[in-house]
Amino acid sequence: RDVLTIAIDGPAGAGKSTIAKRLAKDYKIVYVDTGAMYRSVALYMMEHHIDLDIEQDVVEALEQVHIRIEYKDQVQHIYLNEEDVTQKIRQQSVGEGASKVSAYLPVRKKMVMMQQEMAKMTSLVMDGRDIGTHVLTDAKVKIFLNADVMIRAKRRYNELLEKGESADLNVIADEIRERDHRDMNREHAPLIQAHDAHLLDTSKMSIDDVVHAIKKIIEMRR
Ligand code: C5P
Numbered sequence: 001r002d003v004l005t006i007a008i009d010g011p012a013g014a015g016k017s018t019i020a021k022r023l024a025k026d027y028k029i030v031y032v033d034t035g036a037m038y039r040s041v042a043l044y045m046m047e048h049h050i051d052l053d054i055e056q057d058v059v060e061a062l063e064q065v066h067i068r069i070e071y072k073d074q075v076q077h078i079y080l081n082e083e084d085v086t087q088k089i090r091q092q093s094v095g096e097g098a099s100k101v102s103a104y105l106p107v108r109k110k111m112v113m114m115q116q117e118m119a120k121m122t123s124l125v126m127d128g129r130d131i132g133t134h135v136l137t138d139a140k141v142k143i144f145l146n147a148d149v150m151i152r153a154k155r156r157y158n159e160l161l162e163k164g165e166s167a168d169l170n171v172i173a174d175e176i177r178e179r180d181h182r183d184m185n186r187e188h189a190p191l192i193q194a195h196d197a198h199l200l201d202t203s204k205m206s207i208d209d210v211v212h213a214i215k216k217i218i219e220m221r222r
Contacts, residue, residue, distance in 0.1 A: 003123050004222075015155065144193040146199065
């Protein structure tokens with residue numbers, strides 16, 4: 001059985017999910033968005049007024065958090081205690097919250113266990129911050145996507161405008177910087193390029209360019 005596992009890591013707004021979705025479609029494999037899992041944990045804490053900065057409180061409440069992933073027409077739906085929160089977790093504030101709760105080891109352990117279970121069964125492309133370094137250390141292909149911070153901010157800004165939300169480019173850039181800093185400097189599984197990952201700077205690449213480059217790497221390795 002030829003199982004294809006693709007690990008994609010990188011900072012916020014580097015284009016991970018867009019690229020991962022394209023690869024999933026083209027290779028007819030599953031796309032797992034691990035950020036959605038950390039976001040769901042954060043959402044639970046926020047809705048229950050738990051202070052995200054107090055690790056003990058977050059870890060205690062973690063026992064009440066049940067996350068389930070389901071696919072409907074190839075689209076990942078995430079359920080938090082049986083409520084479909086796929087849309088709710090996209091808010092900027094939930095992303096910020098996810099960056100806080102993801103620093104706590106018990107939170108990471110719970111998520112990583114689920115992620116590794118999923119990878120046992122099927123071919124997939126998984127994106128996040130620690131996929132190549134911790135979750136799927138023997139992935140067939142590891143990609144580290146990066147781009148200039150202002151370009152990443154601009155992409156987020158455009159996404160928000162498209163959704164009809166208002167946004168301030170400089171505020172978004174500051175939030176991205178802060179989130180990257182937290183993700184790269186945390187103690188457990190910080191955001192870092194795996195030694196065997198292929199680095200792609202997408203600042204000046206179109207989506208098609210990036211997909212094409214990754215496919216070439218995959219074909220080389222198969
Ligand atoms: O990718 P996304 O913006 O949805 O991720 C939200 C946050 O979740 C990240 O800023 C990061 O702190 C955390 N995360 C993580 N490990 C992953 C995926 C996401 O720590 N594998």
